[in-house]
Amino acid sequence: MSARGIKETQATTGAWAADSAGIQTDLNQQGVITRLYATVEVTPSAALTANQPDGLWRVMKSLSVQRGSHTYFAHPSDDGCMGGALLHEMNLLDGFGPGHFTGSITAPLGRAYVPVTFVWHAGSRVKDMYGRDNPFDLTGFLDYQASRPVAVWQTSGNDVMDDVVTITSAVIRYTICSVIGNEDDIRAAMAAQGVMLPPGVKAMIPAWSARTIAQTATAADYTRTEDFPSGGWVKRVVLLSQDATADRTLRAIDEVTGVAINLVRAGGYATKAFTDHHGSLQQIGSNRVADDAAGFFQAHCGVGFYSVDLRQYVSTSNPWGRDYGVNLTGAGVQGADFQAGLTLSTYAAGDDVLMIFERYMPIFEGAARFA
DSSP: OOOEEEEEEOSOOEEOOTTOSOEEEEOOOSSEEEEEEEEEEEEESSOOSSOOTTTGGGGOSEEEEEETTEEEEOOOOOTTOOHHHHHHHHHHHTTOOOSOSOSOOSTTSOOSSEEEEEEEEOSSOSBOTTSOBOTTOOSSOBOOOSSOOEEEEEOOOTTSSOSSOOEEEEEEEEEEEEEESOHHHHHHHHHHTTOOOOTTEEEEEEOOEEEEEEOOSOEEEEEEEEEOOSSSEEEEEEEEEEEEOSSSEEEOSSSEEEEEEEETTTTEEEEEEEGGGGGGTOOEEESOSTTOBSSSBOEEEOOSEEEEEGGGSOOTTOTTHHHHOEEOOSTTOOGGGEEEEEEEOOOOTTOEEEEEEEEEEEEETTSOOOO
């Protein structure tokens, strides 16, 4: 038998409940999981012909995928439910599209709900060498074990999307991309894809680390610092800056105005840059400003979302960094050896910065079989 990829929407779903700390759904696993889609089928109390910013993405306060003590995917949770907006911005940047068909439940959609999709890609190569979508990427995956991985969906109140339109009900449905085969088959498929792993490592599994950083003051010249999570390899740092307004938290462009990656141990830095240059890198998307939905959400440029891909800054002595970024697994290496530094130009009580470190943990040779 040789390895092959399969994609399937599982029958088991999760039912939305207001202010839930965790709607748990066991995920089917037939092989190693390479990508996960979560589609929330939201039934609003009325047609979304008007809307509030980021309303669709607020149906997800946070979602984690875990097994036992290990967390594969995570994103930050805050009262304004902007963790879903952060993940959506990552999805746009990675080329996964707008995440929905339309914002209205009126004809011609012909359905009573709006399907809102979020994507988690386990590996580091969203596109293959030919520029095609790469759902069965084996640079990283959820390893196969006897126990199933569990998706945990956190929600807020039924008024989170809009001032007037509430959530009547919602169902979350999972579509799973997997590569099936035994470990020898998977290894052969990895070799065919040109996966290059560090010495002694036989596979990488995602281990995202998420944080909600409450601002307490302004900070000049990248002096608000956050240590990297210890251990593993960190591929990318993404963040979303938000402003605590009277009605709901909103994206903010005037708070985080500079992002640095400090190489503390080496005594230097990889980047120090004003965030204004991200304006040319922003992805066009929908549901970003108030009242932009008249059947179909209009497209606008997002603000307050910033991404630093560490694979761009690795040294020539770290060829594996072209897939996995910076290495925090070496002897004596600590999370504090790498820092994200922020310039915070404005501040008000309740302002937050949501951050995700896209990280991988190695499965070493000699460990239990992964498939």
